[in-house]
Amino acid sequence: MVAKYTTNELMAVTASRLLKDGENVVVGLGLPQIAALLAKSTHAPRLNIIYEIGVINPEAEEMGVGIADPRLWNESECFTSFVGTLGSILQKGLIDVGFLGGLQVDKYGNINSTSIKTEKGYRHINGSGGAADIATFSKRLMIIMKHEKRKIIEKVDFLTSVGYLNGRNSRSEAGLPMCQDIKIITNLCVFGFDEEERSLKLLSVHPGITLEEVVENTGVEFKIPEMVKYTEEPTEKEVDLLRNSIDPLKMYIK
Amino acid sequence: MSKLKTLKEVVAEIPDGAHIALGGFAITRCPVAFVFEMIRQKKKDLTVSQIVAGMETDLLVGAGLVKKLEYSGGSLDRFGRLERINDKIDKGLLDIREYSGMSMSMRFLAGSLGVPFIPTKALLGTEMLKNLIAKNDPEVKVCESPFDGDKYVYLKALRPDYSVIHAQYADEKGNVIIEGPYWDAETAKSAKKLIVTVEQVVSTKFIKKFPEKVIVPSVYTYAVVEVPYGAYPTAVYKFYDYDREMLENYAKVNKSEEEFNKFLDEYVFGTKDFTEFIEKVGGVDRVNKIKADPSYGY
Known part of the structure; x- marks a missing residue:
């Protein structure tokens, strides 16, 4: 049965369904973490969740303010270093899915x-942290962000993390590993990329949400399929898990 | 021979222009007491390197001690941004070298292994790489692998004059116990001289009970400085949580140079040492409020 849900809940559920059991994911704080935890408590119990700071499979009882918050390290399976996560796990090619915002x-x-x-x-904001590395070495990338005309654009002001670079084969020509x-x-839709042009x-x-709303709020042209599908809605079980066990204080699920 | 020193004496011997690597991460285990003392002793022209910068780096840069910064960005997590660093970058007042988190940690790894460079595919295609190559003394080069001809970024090893980390325990020989993740292990091991500020100096007998927790053995360590609450207001796992109120306040004052300078006047120049600073913000009553619950570590 389809449940009543909020937009953030729909985003978390959509992302969680793209994760498969047994996969290794690198996540950051917020919706990516929520999505990974939801997948783990539904269809992917053997998902490995890795935080770049050197923490693997923690079970936080409280959401923190960031990956440097010891709340996030509660009951971990392993503590290691940056080299231990981004080096010998990510660079080695063991990460299936990397989550990024931007x-x-x-x-x-x-x-x-x-x-x-x-x-x-230019106004400097944060910098890469592990983001560029996650984009370089993860087999699949999931980007979660707010849909605004000034955020989804023709060319980024600063290229921190490489997606398909300039489209087509440019990513592999630049020497980067394949991204599948x-x-x-x-909050409005799900985008993918055209297989040939990689746009x-x-x-x-x-x-x-209407197609017009998506077009109006996007700062760049994009391909539209003949039949536009709707994103699948969350189930009652998923919404219940999000509200009552994963983020009961509603820090990220609003 | 004991490696125990006081903060004042260890800072006094650091020359202007030194290259210092810092071990903090946003709001956790930041060597704040060390940085306060550096500012008090008015050091200058420093090169600072760090994987992910935190509050201590913002303080050091904001106070005008830093000429060159090599890092992969940083923040105060959800509390805010490192606005003193951002401001100096925007105004062109810092020789800035931006990397990714892994490329920085691999440069420290190379330094810790004693090799001159290390290859990686990190940074390829990024604007960071473009900017790093454009510098007149580049620390990175794009080369073909001698084995398969594939394209790699060759990163120059980092060998800081001093690395400074804040940890939970060390003995007087310099065996360092880090509780929780140890993102700063390679940073510590890459240094010519490693300075460790710790919550508590323990006996070697205690160290020998937990050898698996010694992330940095004594061979690397130059000096051990006992500074209880030395990372305050950032968190130290199993000792204390971050001080939310203090970090919220800092994330406000670092937005303006004037407010930031007032902060320095009150808390850094207005106190003779870190003990007096802790007293000034409320002493035992205040730090007791953030004392870690032993069943959680925060």
Whole structure:
């Protein structure tokens, strides 16, 4: 049975369904972490969740303020170093799915998390952290972000993390390992990428959202399939898990 | 021979222009007491390297001690941004070298292994790589692997003059116990001289009960400094949580140079040492509120 749900809940559920049992995922705080935990408590109990700071499979009782928050390290299976996670797990090729957010994403799935161009010049924000490495070495990438015209654009102000670079074969020509799939999950829709050009393509629109709304709120042209699908809705069980066991304080599920 | 030193004496011997690697991560195990003392002693022209920068780096850069910064970005997690660093980058006042988290940690790894460089595919295609190559003394080069001809980024090893980390325990020989994840292990081992500030100095007898917890053995360590609450207001796993109120306040004042300078005047220049700083913010009553619950570690 389909449940009543919020947009954030739909985003978390959509992302969680793209994870398979037994896979290894690198996540950050917020919706990616929520999505991974939901997958683990439903269809993917043997999912391995890895935080770049050096923490594997923790079971947090409280959501933290970031991966440096010891709340997130509660009851872990392993503590290691940055080299132990991003080096000998990620670079070795053992990560199936990397989750990323960002300030901007462009039509080839490249992400900016470093700085924004303003009228007064560049404004530095955060920087890469492990994001660029996660984009380089994960077999699949999932980008979760808010859908705004100034955020999904033709070209990012600063290319922090490589998606399909300049489309077609440019990623492998630049020497990067293959990336099998990139998906962008926003509060309005799910985007994928065209197989040939490797450019932005609409996959599904969230229930209650129109195609026009997606077009209006996107700062770059994208391919639209002949038949536009709706994103599958969460089940009651999924919504119940999110609200009552995964994020009961509603820190990220609003 | 004992490696125990006081914070004042160990900071006094660091020359201007030194290369210092820092071990903190956003809001956890940041060597804040060390940085306060560096600011008090008015060091200058430093090169700072770090994997993910935290509060201590923002303080050091904001106070004007740093000429060159090599890092992969950083934040105060959800509390806010490292706005003193951001401001200096935007104004072109820092020689800035931005990497990814893994490329920075591999540069430290190379330093810790004693090899001159290390190859990786990290950074390929990124704007960080473009900017790093454009510098006139590049620390990275794109080369073909001598084995398969494939394209790699060759990263120059980091060999900081000093690495400074804050840990839970060490003995006077310099065996360092780190509880929780140890993202800073390679940073510590890459240094010419490793300075460790610790919550508690313990006996070697205690160390020998937990050899598996010694992440940095004494061979690497130059100095051990006991500074209880030395990472405050950032968190130290199993000792204390971060001080939410203090970090919220810092994330406000670091947005303006003027407010930041007032913060320095009050808490850094307005106190003679870290003990006096802790007293100033509320002493035992205040730190007791963030004492870790032993069943959780925070």
